Amino acid sequence: MRATALIADDEALPAARLARELRRCWPGLEIVDTVANGIAAVSQIKRLRPDVVFLDVEMPGHRGLEVAAIIAEDLGPDSKSPLTVFVTAHDDFAVEAFEHAAFDYVLKPIERNRLERTCARLREELRSQSVLDDALQRIDPSEPLPKLDRIQAAEGSVVHMVPIEDVLYFEAADKYIRVVTSKREHLIRSTLAELFGRLDPAEFWQVRRGTVVRAAAIVTAERQPSGTLALTLRGQTRKLIATRQFAHLFRSM
Structure with a gap:
C-alpha cells in the first residue's frame, strides 16, 4: 500500500x-x-x-x-x-x-x-x-447502525454471549480484539473499525490508538509528567494509558 x-x-x-x-x-x-x-x-x-x-x-x-x-x-x-x-x-x-x-x-x-x-x-x-x-x-446518519447489546466470542465449539455492559475495555491485538471483562477476557476475530459504529460513544471512550474503554469502569485517571494519564479500572490491577490526544475526556468539572 x-x-x-x-x-x-x-x-x-x-x-x-x-x-x-x-x-x-x-x-x-x-x-x-x-x-x-x-x-x-x-x-x-x-x-x-x-x-x-x-x-x-x-x-x-x-x-x-x-x-x-x-x-x-x-x-x-x-x-x-x-x-x-x-x-x-x-x-x-x-x-x-x-x-x-x-x-x-x-x-x-x-x-x-x-x-x-x-x-x-x-x-x-x-x-x-x-x-x-x-x-x-x-454511514448514513439517518440510518444509524443498531448498537451492540452483546459480544459473541467463540472458544473452540463454545460461543460465549458476553453482555456489552460487562465489557471493561476493548484492545486491538493484530487481527483480533481482546474483550476484557471483570472476570475474564475473550478474543474475537474483528477490528476496532468494525466495532466503532456499533458502540455508544457516550459509554465507550477511545483513550489511545487501539484501546476503547467503558467510561463507567474508570475509577481514577492519574496525570503523568509526560501529559498522558494512567487509568485505573474497576477490579483491574493493570493500568491503561490514555494518551495526550484523548486527555480532553478527563477534564475536571
Whole structure:
C-alpha cells in the first residue's frame, strides 16, 4: 500500500541506513523528508502530515518523546496523528515510549528482520484506519447502525454471549480484539473499525490508538509528567494509558 513517512535523526549515517532499509522492505512507502532535530521534526510533521514518523529518541531541539507529545497536543483530538516509531540505541526508553502512544520502537543498529515486522504491523494498522475512514464516509446518519447489546466470542465449539455492559475495555491485538471483562477476557476475530459504529460513544471512550474503554469502569485517571494519564479500572490491577490526544475526556468539572 502507498504511505508516507518522515525520519528525524541527528545522525546522518543511521538516518540514511534506516531510509535505505525502509525502501527495501516497504517499496510503497514514500519518505517525504529527513530532518536532523526535534524542532524541524515538529514543523515538518505539521506541514507534511506523514502517515508514519520515525523519531530518534535523543536529538537536539526536542527529544523524540517531546516531539510526539507536542504533535499529539497541537494536532488535537479531531486530527489524525501519525503512527510513531521511536528509534533508539537503548531499550531503556521502551516504557516511556509507549506512554507517548508509540506504535513501536526499534533499536540501533537497525535489524532488518525487526524492521520488517514493524513495517508489516504499520501496513496493517494503516489498512484498518483506511477501512474505518471508508466505513464512516458510507454511514448514513439517518440510518444509524443498531448498537451492540452483546459480544459473541467463540472458544473452540463454545460461543460465549458476553453482555456489552460487562465489557471493561476493548484492545486491538493484530487481527483480533481482546474483550476484557471483570472476570475474564475473550478474543474475537474483528477490528476496532468494525466495532466503532456499533458502540455508544457516550459509554465507550477511545483513550489511545487501539484501546476503547467503558467510561463507567474508570475509577481514577492519574496525570503523568509526560501529559498522558494512567487509568485505573474497576477490579483491574493493570493500568491503561490514555494518551495526550484523548486527555480532553478527563477534564475536571
